Amino acid sequence: MTNAYAVPAIVAVTLVTVVIGAYGLRLARSTSDFLVASREVSPSWNAAAISGEYLSAASFLGVAGLILKYGADVLWYPVGFAAGYLALLLFVAAPLRRSGAFTLPDFCQLRLGAPWLRKLATAFVIFIGWLYLVPQLQGAGLTLRSVTGAHYSLGVLIVAGVVTGNVALGGMRSITYVQAFQYWLKLTALAVPVMFLLAHWQRQDRPAIPSPVTWLLPLHGEEHGLFATYSLILATFLGTMGLPHVLVRFYTNPDGAAARRTTLVVLGLVGLFYLFPTFYGVLGRLYTPHLVASGETDTVVLALPGAAIGGLTGEVLGALVAAGAFAAFLSTSSGLLTAVAGVLSTDVLGRGSVRSFRWSAVVAGAVPAVLALRVDALDVSQVVGLAFAVAASSFCPLLVLGIWWRGLTDLGAAAGIVVGGGSAVGAVLVTVVGPPLTGWTATLVEQPAAWTVPLAFTVMVTVSIMSRRRVPAAIGSIMLRLHAPDALRADATTPR
Amino acid sequence: MSGDTPQRVRVVLADIARPPRTAATRAELTEQTHVGDALVRGLVRAQLALALRLAAVVVIGLGGLPLLFAVAPAVAKARPFGISLPWLLLGALAYPFLFVVGWAYVRLASRAERDFTDLVERP
Numbered sequence: 201m202t203n204a205y206a207v208p209a210i211v212a213v214t215l216v217t218v219v220i221g222a223y224g225l226r227l228a229r230s231t232s233d234f235l236v237a238s239r240e241v242s243p244s245w246n247a248a249a250i251s252g253e254y255l256s257a258a259s260f261l262g263v264a265g266l267i268l269k270y271g272a273d274v275l276w277y278p279v280g281f282a283a284g285y286l287a288l289l290l291f292v293a294a295p296l297r298r299s300g301a302f303t304l305p306d307f308c309q310l311r312l313g314a315p316w317l318r319k320l321a322t323a324f325v326i327f328i329g330w331l332y333l334v335p336q337l338q339g340a341g342l343t344l345r346s347v348t349g350a351h352y353s354l355g356v357l358i359v360a361g362v363v364t365g366n367v368a369l370g371g372m373r374s375i376t377y378v379q380a381f382q383y384w385l386k387l388t389a390l391a392v393p394v395m396f397l398l399a400h401w402q403r404q405d406r407p408a409i410p411s412p413v414t415w416l417l418p419l420h421g422e423e424h425g426l427f428a429t430y431s432l433i434l435a436t437f438l439g440t441m442g443l444p445h446v447l448v449r450f451y452t453n454p455d456g457a458a459a460r461r462t463t464l465v466v467l468g469l470v471g472l473f474y475l476f477p478t479f480y481g482v483l484g485r486l487y488t489p490h491l492v493a494s495g496e497t498d499t500v501v502l503a504l505p506g507a508a509i510g511g512l513t514g515e516v517l518g519a520l521v522a523a524g525a526f527a528a529f530l531s532t533s534s535g536l537l538t539a540v541a542g543v544l545s546t547d548v549l550g551r552g553s554v555r556s557f558r559w560s561a562v563v564a565g566a567v568p569a570v571l572a573l574r575v576d577a578l579d580v581s582q583v584v585g586l587a588f589a590v591a592a593s594s595f596c597p598l599l600v601l602g603i604w605w606r607g608l609t610d611l612g613a614a615a616g617i618v619v620g621g622g623s624a625v626g627a628v629l630v631t632v633v634g635p636p637l638t639g640w641t642a643t644l645v646e647q648p649a650a651w652t653v654p655l656a657f658t659v660m661v662t663v664s665i666m667s668r669r670r671v672p673a674a675i676g677s678i679m680l681r682l683h684a685p686d687a688l689r690a691d692a693t694t695p696r
Numbered sequence: 697m698s699g700d701t702p703q704r705v706r707v708v709l710a711d712i713a714r715p716p717r718t719a720a721t722r723a724e725l726t727e728q729t730h731v732g733d734a735l736v737r738g739l740v741r742a743q744l745a746l747a748l749r750l751a752a753v754v755v756i757g758l759g760g761l762p763l764l765f766a767v768a769p770a771v772a773k774a775r776p777f778g779i780s781l782p783w784l785l786l787g788a789l790a791y792p793f794l795f796v797v798g799w800a801y802v803r804l805a806s807r808a809e810r811d812f813t814d815l816v817e818r819p
Contacts (some may be wrong), residue, residue, distance in 0.1 A: 277787035279758070279794075286754060286794050290747040290801055417772050418765045418782050429762045433725075457809070460802050467798045471791030478787045604744050680736050683743065685809035688816060 205519035206347040213385070213523045214362055215531050217378050226356035235576075243458055249376045250449045252383030254281075254466070255473055256332070256532035257339030260386060260525050262581030263474070265497035267481025268488075271297070271415030276429060277581070278474035280436025284588075285470060288441040289463040294456035295603045295682040301544050302451045304444060304595055307564065311522045311602045311682075313672045314610035322547040324594050324621055325444045329540035330568045331560030331587040331628065332443070333533060335580045337572035339498075340529040341381060342580075347522045350572040356572045359526070364565030367541060368558045376452070382531040383469065389524025390476045393505045393517040397483055400488020400509050409485050424643040432585065435649035442595030450543065455686040480504055500581055540564040560684035582646075585626045593652035594621025597660050603682055606659075606675050612664025624648050739812050743805060750801045758790060 236435040259281060266274040301307035304325055305318040327449055337356045344355030366378070401407070419425040440446060484491065484500040487508035491497050502525065505517035544560035545553075594617045601608045627648035630637075644651065664671075672678065765772040765782060774781040 272780070272782045272786070275783065276762075279790045282791060283754065283758070283794055286798050287751070290751055290800050294805070348757065416780055416783075417769070418762065419769075419772075426762055426766050430759075433759060433762075457806060460805065463799045464795075464802050468795050471795055474791060476790060478783070482783075578774065593812055676733055676736070679740060680732075683740050685813045687809075687813045 203347045203515050203518045203522065205515050206522040209519040209523035210344070210347075210526045213526045214358070214530070216569075217362060217527075218366065218383070229319045243465065243598060245376060245380045247469060248380035248383045250379075250446070250462065250466045251469040251473070252379035252381070252386065252531045253445055253449065253524070253525075253535035254470060254532070255383065255386055255528055256584065257336050257525070257528050258581050258584035259473070260390065260528035260595050261339055261343070261501050262584065264477040264480035264484065264501045265499070266581050267478055268484040268500045269492060269497040271315070272418040272420075273425060273429060275418075275478070276432050277436065278477060280433055280588075281440070282467065282471045282474055283437045285304055285463060285467040287437050288446070289460060289467065290442045290449075290548070291458045292603060293376065293450065293463045293599050295461035296447070296599065297450050297453050298456040298684070298686070299450075299682050302448065303539070303546070304442075304447060304598075305547055307599070307602065308610075308613065311672075311678060312608070312610040312613055313674070317610050317614055318547055320614055320617055321595075321598075322543045323592070323615065325543045326540055326564075328442070328566070328587050328591050328594075329444050329536045330571070331590065332445075332584060333536050333540075333568035334572050334582045335394055336529050336533045336536070337568060339580050340526065341572065343502060343525045343529075346502050347518065353573050356569060359529045359533060360565055360569035360572075362650050363530060363537055364561055365538045367534055367565070368561035378534065379531045382527040383473075385527045386531075387469075387473055387476075388479075388589070389520045389527070390473065390501070393521055394476050394479045394512065396517055397479065397504065397508055401483065401486075407486060409482055410487065410489070410598065415485075424640065426479055427467045427641055428647045431589075431643075431647035431650035435585060435589040435592050435647070437592075438596040438653060439590075439592035439649070441584025442591030443587070444534070444539035444543070448535070448539045457686050477501070478682050483508065537561060537564050583632070586624075586631060589647075589649040589652065590621060590624040590628060591648050591695025593624040593656045596653070597656045601657070601660055601664075605664075606679060607664050607668065607671060608660065609664045609667045610672040611667040611670055612660045612662075615663040616656045619659045620652050623655060624652040627652070735812075735816070739808070742808055746801070746804055746808060750797055750804075752796070753797055757793065761785065 226625060259278070263274075263278050263281075266277060296307070299307060299310050305321040308317040308321045309315055310636075337360055340355035340359035341352040342355070344350045344358070345352050414420045419429070450459050452461075453462050480501050484504055488500055488503050491500055491503065501521055502518065506514040508514070509517065538561075541557055541561040541564040544564055545557040549556055549560050549563070587690050597616050597620065598613050602613070627645045630645050636642075659696075760783075772780075772782050776784060
């Protein structure tokens, strides 16, 4: 399938991204401008930018593809992706902003006073970031191949190149505007074709959707469905708060109360977006059944307008969807790259200067690009799910216990991250490169969160209690800093 | 303003809403006296209890669904408005539900903080 309008649409999205990036570049002058947009981003821009950054290839293409393939059980993916922001709002948003931490390693140092812990947190930030970047670049390769017939590596290289250049030259100031724009583009690109598709379906007198019972009803498909479902719920509900590119954004809010309001708007925007992929999955059963047979369900969003409506309208809508998909790859990759480059430049390659940030961005973009070129058989949505599981088993307990429990120590945090997060990383590696598994072993390894998250919490609490004397002496003032209302802050906290 | 001599800007962590009236209580907070420590502990406990209560609403309301579908498969087969119930709940209603819980939390948490500020600043 090739679409004559897709290439101009993709080129337009990429150009707009570069132009808005250049506009931001003119405004970015100091290191602080580079990294956090000088905290001058208004809440509505910020919320749209957070949502734009969050809605990745997995949301734009993967969710509809999964629903087409598996049915009711995978409706938990989008629900969990949205509910993650509620968990973030309830337990993390305001205290995290008040802590002044810009990255997860910063939070380790501020809360636990242990510079050595930064290295461990940095390693996990980079692992999660790259694990999440590879499927984005793959999605770009698959999309370009699907709509134009171009070689897979072309899409990978275009997205990797544009994003790396944009982040290296403009920093976060520019990507804030880019990503706010891309949220609305993605929503439009998904919602408008749904209107046309539903109208078309209505005109055809609502033909029945072929819905076998294993697809229509929950817990009828996979083995151990209940366990896998709860594991997925845990990973997505708790994983969002531990994703590095999500956390970085919170520093751009002026204070804790604004962080809460922004998160609430994000919850609304993300929830609005997730109303639409389900329609593609369901109508795909009717109009693109060949994708289920061939296993290429990830392309249903791209193929459906052409297959159902056809003609000029179908092609134009198909081009719109392809442009939205590119917006998804560009924006999520930008956020991830900024986060990974940020920790690389402050903790590994340099000391946080603009120059070291630029070099770090190049390194942070090159590694996943090479990986994405080498592995094109990986399943896009599954890998993203695994990144959530790793985040939920490492940074979620660190943040929740660090913010709400005085007893957390550096040793406890390190042990929990190593044991819980390490198990999740092991499960990821076995799933991606290991031998095929069957039965309970397969379920436990492919959906690890149900055992790795409780394990991480347990180890973190137990080791912290055993090393009780290592609780920071200043824990009282740290808790005050995290939780004191903003109105009291100006003189209630010590300036940094 | 010329480009190479930027104007000096005073940077503060947050704006002070009004001049501090009760320096004593604030000092108790920052100096970690027993009173100040108890105040902060109380605030943290109250905010955590609020977050946990609202999380429980979601855990029961949304997290209970797979269990419900497992123990009572007939519920999953219901078709209100001609749409299969699991699809209606998870595909559409879950999102406004999450938003309403979040909205309630933002309201209640802000109120708790206002109460705390009033307590500290009471003359």
